[in-house]
Structures are given as C-alpha cells and as structure tokens.
Amino acid sequence: MVHRVACGAVTVELDLTADPVDLTAALVDVPSVSGDEATLADAVQRALRTQAPHLEVVRSGNAVLARTNLGRPSRVVFAGHIDTVPVNDNLPVRRTETHLHGLGTVDMKGGDAVMLHLAAAVPDPRHDLTFLFYDCEEVEAVRNGLGRVERDLREWMDGDLAIVCEPSNAVVEAGCQGTMRIELRKSGVRAHTARGWMGVNAIHALSPALETLAAYQPRTVDIDGCVYREGMQAVHIEGGVAGNVVPDAALLRINFRFAPDRSVAQAEAHLREVFAGHEFEVVDFSAGALPGLSAPAAQELVAAAGGEPVAKLGWTDVARFAALGIPAVNFGPGDPLLCHTQQENVPIADIHRCVDVLRRLVG
Template structure:
C-alpha cells in the first residue's frame, strides 16, 4: 500500500451520503479486521440516532426502530472488504453530478453502507419499522459470515416483511439470486510406465468425455416474476497425474453450476448427476438461491418505488439467507457489481444519491 496513513474519523450520519461513503472508505476494514469501522459505526449510531435500539455482536452493529408499525423492513450490508490492492486512500474524479469515488470498498459495499447509515439517522418516523444490519466477514468463507452468526445468536433481529441487501446493483432492483453448486467429476484409470502405456488406462484422456458434455451443454434461461436468470455450467479446475513418466490413474474436473432459484440445491445436484452419469460426482459446496418474491405486496411496492424494471441477480448474495427465513429479498445498492474486487473499483456519486432518495421515499411515504 506504500506509506499511506489512515485516520479514523467521527462519522456524520446526517451528512451527504456521498461524503459519508468517502469517510467509510478511508477506514480500512479488510475481512477479519473490521473493528475500527465497527467502532465508528456503533459510536455514530448511538450518538446521532437516538430513536434506535443499537446492539453490538462481535464486529457487527445492529440497529432498529420499535415504533409498533404493521410491517418491518430489514436493510443489510457488510462492513468488510477484500484485501486492499493499492487503491486506498480514496481518490475522486469529476465533480458535481459527474463525481466518482475510487477506492477499495467504494462499490463493495461502503456506498451501500453509507446509504443505510444516512437513512438510519435521518428517517426518524418511518411508516415501516426498520432494522439495519452492518455485519462482518462477508468476503471470506461462509462459516465466518457475520450474518450467519447473527442468525444463530440474535435471530429476532433478522425477522421482517422485506429484506433489502444494499450490495451493488447499478442502483436498480436485482431480485433474488442464483444458487451455486460445485462438484468434482472424477475419472479413473490404471497406472503404467509411459514407455509401456498400452498396459495402463489414462484417466486424463478419460476426462475428455466430461469436457465434451460441458462444451455441448445448453444452459437454461428461466423467467421468474419477469426476471430472467441465465444459468451456467463451467469447468473451473482440472487436475491429474503423478509424474511425467507415469500414465495417470485419476483425473478430477471441478465444475461450478449457477442455477436459477426455481431449483433447490438438491434438484441442482440431481441434475448434475444426470449430466455426468457414468462418472463419480462428489459435491464440495452448495448454496441455494432466492426467488425474487416480487409478488409479495411489500416487495412489489419497493420495486415500484425504485422505478424501472427489476432484473435477475446473476450471482449469489446474502438475499438467499433472508429468503431461507421466508422473507422476500432484493438487492439494491450503488455501483457496478462487475467492478467489485477489482483494483479499479469506483462508484458514481449519482448512484449513491439515487439509492438514498429511493429508500428514504419508500420508508417515509
């Protein structure tokens, strides 16, 4: 990172959410090291948002209104980022409506966090009760995800009628999310010296049929609630062989399948076992998707408030955790998700302001 000095500052939650985003970005919070940012968020919420109940759980900070409204909206965002890649401190280009913030976390997802914090501090009489969840360790293995810990330890904090995950979505509603499953497809052979190769059976050669099926696979496009989910089936790794003079007796092709949320993980697994019938298939990881749920009245109302046509979320996000709890859930946040995790990460100020305005109008109207 060079000789960069980071200064933790007090957060003004009532300020322009663009400036709040800049302040959040300049507090580094790589996964597992969110303490400084969680401290700042907790202090600001307790000091500036006295209408909220605030609790701390590890490096997650939770806040909610308890106004006795007929419905509750849960807004969620993670505080952590991927490792810094020579892209801090924050840098600005353009000005006015063309202002763009550059730096680690601008897209994924401190712009969304800033929108949530601004809403928490400035909307004191919402028509829905509101819950704000700022959590840790989203960018690492799922077992460390702070949202999972909250679900285990403080489950009542995740209950509501609609969940809005403020992950980057180009400031439009991305509904639901795909599921994901990874499998290892194995071929077996018999070892032999390569000088007498006819005495063996080459497992790597045997994997050619696996690759042929992948190359010829026709992925589905599934329309659910007007959102089109494009599935995918890709080989992401291949390995085999023990030495340069030995016919290999095993080859493993790792395959990732992104499936539409009309399929359960079990159905996706059954589908892959059918695709690769005749081969050994071992599941190494799976996560269910989330249906868009746009027919639910609160979700439908939010989509209308956001304007435009909701689109399918092509990827997995924590909306799936909320969907598993029986809640409709959408992604809605500033920034282009294709820039997440890149050195070029940047977010337009116009996206941040649009998301803040849409959410404020939705919870206040």
C-alpha cells in the first residue's frame, strides 16, 4: 500500500494482486470508523477500477459495488462492511508468524481482503459475481449502507446465493439471530435522601424487571441441524440526580437475541409476556434469517468448505438478503468472539482457507 499526499489529502493505493494477508494488513491500517469510511472507500473504488477492468463498478455514498456481467446462469453475491468500531489503542496492524492483530482484522477487513482478492483474481468465474463493500454497519440499522443499496440500487443485491464474509472461524455459518432492543422507564418522586420516605425511588422501581432478567431461561433451538441459543440481557441502566436526592426517573435498556424461527412480531410478543406489568418501548430491531442451505450454490459452498455448517449466534446482514428471498450464509476469517474487542486478531491460515474455498466455489 502506498500513501500519497495531494492537495493536503492522503491517497491510499491498494494492491489487489498482493497476498490476501498483506492486503488485510493494508486495509486495517486505513482507519474507517463508522461514518468516516471515505478514504478507504475511495481506495477500494480506485483499485477495482484500475486493477479489475472486467468489473462494472459504481459508488453509493461510501459503499462501493462491483460485478461481472458474463451472462452466467447463476450469480453469487459477496457482501462485507468496511467500517469498524472506534479505535481502542489497537492500530496500526501488528503481525506475528501466525496472526494479524489490530482493529478490523476480524470485523471484518480480513473478509474484505478475501473479497477484493477474488474480485481481481477471478476474471472468468463460472458464476457471475457481485461484490458489495458498504459503510456504517457497526452503528444503528437506519444508517447501514447495505440498506441504502437496497433502497437505491436494489438489483445489485440479486443473486442465487449471498455470502456475507463476516468472521465465522472460516466455517459456514447459516442464518442468524434476530435482535430487538427495548427501553423500560420508571418514574418516581424526588426527595432529600435524609427524608427518603417522602419520595419514590425510580431506580428501585426497576428491581422487578432486573429480577425477571436474572431468572430468565433462554431457549436453545435446533433448525435444520443448526443450533441457535437465544439470550436476553440488560445492556444499559441510568438514573440519578445527585448524591443526596431520591431519583425520580430511571431507564433500563434490554437486548433480546432471538432464534430465526421467531418473527419480529413474535419476539415483541414474547418480551411483552416476559415483562407483563411493565411498559416499554421497542427502539430498534432486526429480523433474523433462517438457514439458507437448500440453494444449490449454498450446497456447493458447504461441499467446498467441508465439515458441517453451524448456526450464526449474532445478527449479520444475511438477514437483509433472506428478507428479499435470497439464500444467504456467513463465511469469513476470524473468530466472531473477538469482534469489538481490543484483542482483535485473525489467523493467517483462516484468510488463506477462505480464499481457497471461495476460489473453488467460483471457479
């Protein structure tokens, strides 16, 4: 990767012919926290246009889209976000004999590097290919760049199989959980803590809901051989006025991760049953996705990868494709348990394995 300074701006040059591990390192060293992806998007767009002339390339905000138009009877869509969570003293990239360490190595610049390698290195695939590099996946769903692509450039998402290259330990992860966030608020009456009996403590009023959460027993669901574990957690609590005041307002935020056999409406109904007697507001939700393993291209991927597919424990953009009727799976390098941690690191062997499997798939 070469940096040039022109007119006060840094220009990044990516080498798509490099080893995908080196390409991963180059991508990691371009900071791209959600909302600040322009420099990396520019580099990806420029590299695809100059090094992969067989592709049609378009830009949508800070998303870069590329595809072949060879008239093949089937199309495989690859999708990966180029943004990261905020930097946490984990840049620049650090390399050991077996791993790359640093922000985005797992989530998900290793997967992006695999996609870029395929885009440049396979000009005559046996499936037509589409590559979607998009922005703002790590923030609220309304800002997700893939959602913008769906609204404005819907035909770019069409295919017989979508592969989201999120980290999956280089094994096929099928479907994904849905997610719903709710806010539960309690009101009280302020009073001096020296005369606390004259007030009503709103924080204390959250106790029954917290006790319900602590006692909650989540389901484990087997769908087509993939086991999904649900979960419900308090993720934020706030309240308080001063050290000597009984608080008159308190807020509890709860995240529910649900198996894809539940719809969004069913997930909300379940929450209302669990928290009967409490008023709450649904503030964010995304549907899950059932395993998309019956499609011929998905079966080809499973065969190329070997082993058995597993359930995706978390939400990914496979759900967006599934909602459009497009079978979708997750397949990418790195351990998803390391996402958003300071210790992000991706095995070099995972990157090479993903490249080898996907090259067998696309021919």
